[in-house]
Amino acid sequence: MPSHPRIGRDTFHYKWAKSHKPAISIGDGDTVTFEINDVASWQLTQDSKSEDLGRLDASKLYPLAGPVFVEGAKPGDALVVETVSVKIDDFGWSAIIPDLGLLEEFKKPYLYKWTLKNKRFAGFENGIKIPIRPFCGVLGVAPPERGSFEVMPPGKHGGNLDIRHLTAGSRLKIPVWVD
Numbered sequence: 157m158p159s160h161p162r163i164g165r166d167t168f169h170y171k172w173a174k175s176h177k178p179a180i181s182i183g184d185g186d187t188v189t190f191e192i193n194d195v196a197s198w199q200l201t202q203d204s205k206s207e208d209l210g211r212l213d214a215s216k217l218y219p220l221a222g223p224v225f226v227e228g229a230k231p232g233d234a235l236v237v238e239t240v241s242v243k244i245d246d247f248g249w250s251a252i253i254p255d256l257g258l259l260e261e262f263k264k265p266y267l268y269k270w271t272l273k274n275k276r277f278a279g280f281e282n283g284i285k286i287p288i289r290p291f292c293g294v295l296g297v298a299p300p301e302r303g304s305f306e307v308m309p310p311g312k313h314g315g316n317l318d319i320r321h322l323t324a325g326s327r328l329k330i331p332v333w334v335d
């Protein structure tokens with residue numbers, strides 16, 4: 157009979173590594189609920205200001221939920237991950253952080269805070285409504301190499317994929333590198 161374990165927001169790590177001890181074990185067909193931390197490990201709040209971006213601790217970016225041991229998965233297999241649903245909190249943020257990302261021409265930090273209580277649309281300025289279409293941005297498996305690896309850039313084990321199509325109902329096949 158399939159199980160439905162949950163990984164809470166307190167179970168995470170910051171680097172991909174095959175040396176991490178599993179938080180849970182699951183079998184084929186099990187459904188896992190992941191409570192995901194914000195990309196900055198909640199360093200920014202609804203009270204944060206643009207100046208706070210300069211105080212972010214970069215070692216606390218991209219908390220990774222898990223890991224999960226999949227019983228019977230062996231190198232050479234393909235793990236099929238089905239996204240059943242993606243739910244969001246009531247608050248989110250977007251930021252321009254100088255020297256981080258593609259917007260190099262911006263020299264000052266800028267923080268925009270979103271109210272997401274509606275769950276369908278996020279209100280922007282001048283009555284503009286932005287459709288909310290949440291997706292899984294980071295997903296992966298243990299890498300085959302020893303050591304630890306950053307979330308960005310993604311590698312053969314996964315990582316910061318930011319595939320906007322990893323929404324409810326999608327499936328992703330990812331190679332298994334480690335038992």
